[in-house]
Amino acid sequence: MADSASESDSGSVDGGPIMMPPSPATREQMQKRIESLQQQNRVLKAEIDAYKVQVKTLQSENRSLRQASVNIHAKAEQEEEYISNTLMKKIHSLKKEKETLALNFEQEEECLTNDLSRKLMQLRHEKVELEQSLEREQGHIVNKLMKKIEKLEAEINSKQNILEQLRREKVELENTLEQEQEALVNRLWKRMEKLEAEKRNLQIKLDQPISAPASPAGYYGEATSATRGSQPGEEQGLPNTVKIQRAPEQLTSHIQMLRSEVSRLRRQLAISQQEHMQKTNQFQKEEQTIREENLRLQRRLQLEMERREALCRHLSESESRYSSIVLCHIKHWESLRSISQFGDGRRASL
Known part of the structure; x- marks a missing residue:
């Protein structure tokens, strides 16, 4: 430029026109x-x-x-x-x-399906067999327990009846003893009163010969009637004093005999009461034993029922576990199928 x-x-x-020279x-x-x-x-x-x-x-x-x-x-x-x-x-x-x-998955799935089907059928057969055996065993146990319970109830009823009978016999025996004692006491009081009256009569008659002697026949008859137990073989020619002495002796011996009879009856009552108490205690012990046996049998029956329920739960859990395994295999197979489809789609896009 x-x-x-x-x-x-x-x-x-x-090329231009000629100009004037410039100045300095x-x-x-x-x-x-x-x-x-x-x-x-x-x-x-x-x-x-x-x-x-x-x-x-x-x-x-x-x-x-x-x-x-x-x-x-x-x-x-x-x-x-x-x-x-x-x-x-x-x-x-x-x-x-x-x-x-x-x-491989199809083969394994087929093998597992066959194996699981076989196991499921085996479990079902075992379940049916176990249920049948359990029902038979429970029926046998229930029947046995019912028989035992019925037997125990019959024994309890019979022993309660025996106990009631013994109680009634005790009451009757006590009533009879009281009646006998009351009758004996009444009889003794009457006899004592009669003897006192005879004694007073005899005392009066003993005092009479001093003033006016009575006939021997009349006195002897009164003494004989007072003794009430003179034997016919006795000699009528005995003195009146001997006969008068024999009447109180017989009365005393009779009183002693009655007292011994009362003592014997009391001892018998005490023995019967003791036997009754022993039998009552024995019956109570047997009743307690029977109740404990009944409670034990009821507990055993409850345990058998709980064992049956546990077995049923176990079988149902086995079936649910098998179903979950089958579902897991199906999900795994579907995931493999989705992966294969994704690979095919990607290859097609490439």
Whole structure:
């Protein structure tokens, strides 16, 4: 640009009309302007050279970048091809593995299904057999327990009846003894009163012979009636004093006999009461034993019922466990199927 400007200036000077020579001041200004223009021209040339160098540098960088881009593109294509080949190989291997797994899974599922079905049928048969045996055993135990309970109840009722009978006999015996004792006491009192009256009569008759002696026959008859137990074989010619002495002796012996009878009856009553207490205690012990046996049998029956319920729960848990295993296998098979479908879809997209 500076060259063209200088050339244009020189051309304009040469080809133009002839002008007047400039003055020295103008010439000096022109000279300064020329120097400044030359200086600017040199600066511009330096800038142009710098720009040329920069352009060459940029062109070389552009060429290197283009080459790098080409290399990167080629490398990317190679890597993409390698990745595609690797993925295809993996997809083929996964497909084969999936087919192998599906086949193995089907075989294993079929085997497990058959095994579980066989075990389920076996468990059901065992459950039915156990229920039947348990029902038979429980029926046998219940019947046995019912028989024992009925037997124990019959024994309790019979012993209660015996106890009631013994109580009634005791009451009757006590009443009879009281009546006998009362009758005996009444009889003794009457006899004592009668003997006292006879004694007074005899005393009066003993005192009579001093003033007016009585006939021996009458006195003897009164003495005989007073004794009430004179034997017919006795001699009637005995003195009256001997007969009068025998009557109190017989009365005393009779009183002693009655007292001994009362003592014997009391001892018999005490013995019967003691036997009654022993039998009552024995019956109470037997009743307690029977109650304990009944309670033990009821507990045993309750344990048998609880064992049956536990067995039923165990069988139901076994069936639910089998159902959960089957559901787990079905879910696993469905997950494998979904994985295989996902692999097929991805391969198709590639």
